Amino acid sequence: MTVQKNPLVKPFLKWAGGKRQLLPEIRKYLPKNIGKTTYFEPFLGGGALLFELQPKTAIVNDKNKELINCYQVIKDSVEELIQALQNHKQNHSEEYYYHLRQLDRFKKKYNQLSNIEKAARIIYLNKTCYNGLFRVNSHGYFNVPFGRYKNPNILDEAVLRGVNDYLNQKSVTFLNRDFAEAVETAKKGDFVYFDPPYDPVSNTASFTGYDINGFNQEQQERLKKVVDDLTEKGCYVMLSNSATDFILDLYKDYKETIVVSATRSINSNALKRGKIDEVLVLNYVPKP
Template sequence: MTKKNKNLLVRPFLKWAGGKRQLLPEIEKYLPKSNDIKNYFEPFVGGGALFLNQQYSKVTINDFNGQLTNAYDVVKNNVHDLIELLKEHENNNTSEYYYDLRAWDRTNKLENKSRLEQAARFIYLNKTGFNGLFRVNSQNQINVPYGKYKNPAIVNEKVLLNVSQYLNEANVQILNGDYADAVKNASSGDFVYFDPPYAPVSDDKSSFVGYTLNGFSLDDQIKLSEVFKELDKKGVKLMLSNSDVPFIRDLYKDFKDTTKIVQATRNINSNAAGRGKVGEVIVMNY
């Protein structure tokens, strides 16, 4: 399922809040053997750190964020034109230019742009916006301020080319929709990694609720645990990352014997309790 010799240039091409790059050494300790995996599913793909690192050969990725999944699709199918357009953005990069492009979703320009133009804008805003955040207001308009970085890596040409090559060679299926729909065909012998927006770590239940357009409520966390249990009954191998809080531990108490606790660093949180070293759970059914 994984390449014997991984391509080290196949790695995330986006900055992503909650990304798993720093946790990969821990996660890799607990992954199923690649020879035991028929198909791999990542229904909350985000920056894609795990699937790009593992370079599985039969992969379905999904995210609710259509701008994100469009970027993956354009990297897969039109990477050379994407690189050229990103170079234009890099040459024009200023605070004023950033806010002009950001305003596309405030002036109805965005819907009239090609998928290529939308993807290049998304990547440019990601690389130059504050902390690589994807955050929208109630009108689904990106509202992240300009990051004021001296030399942002807007065009990482080698990474984009190699990720494109991998997405094509592995025929990675890219979906944009509900995570439950993305895994509905998973069956015995398949492996699903869930990396949802995390449950809040503070008592007010309002901190760090996620990266999707509409957030991820506690009811959504309950629904996800039910999907997890249904897939478990089908013989699907499962792994899930989330906050190490009583609410999550209780949802997955049936898997407590195969749940691991790890420490991760979080810098993006509306509440100070969720910053710094924070406990995370890795729930598995194997």
């Protein structure tokens, strides 16, 4: 039975590592029973796959508190969020951008903002900053410069309301935890999609600026252990990562490793945007 999907349910943020470009490949290898079980995504990011699949039951997570707040506000208070974004749109200028950007430097003032104001700030900065890049420095401060766009799409009411409609019609739970904790309730037959910060293709290519904690090879090895545990439980697991020697060796015991080419449009270095090899690791044999 085909599930009717709303085409307006799509990412409302531009996110480093977003999966829009990889979706056609991911769709080819999804398990067939995905609509009948719980969908887990422990590294949610921009939510491209969640919104593509629009599952009935989902438990999604991200370690970025600001990001999860945006999703929760769209679910609970979308009309108030739209009003706040309308105000940002009317006041948009380079001076206004930097005024909003620096708010997180003053914790007392920042903590006085409502969750709606915090979400509107992040969406506005994401839509108007250079290259749509969400990045924080070592202190956790948003530090991307102003983007000189002629007509930035600050407020997309149709998408925000579409996402709100989906989140309220289905059972979608948002978590702000470590990825291992986020999948503790996964059971046999559930589908888990891991999209962690990618292993850098070179020593200088690392781009983990949207997570001040970074995600090194030790973390990648910890993630592999979680994948192994979920496999033992009988969960269906798909993982995407860069096709580095380290990652290919780490998952060499998993027979289904598919190397695909994807376009990356977000990187702090313009020379590192473009086609890169990525790998999809499956713990199941996809059915034709």
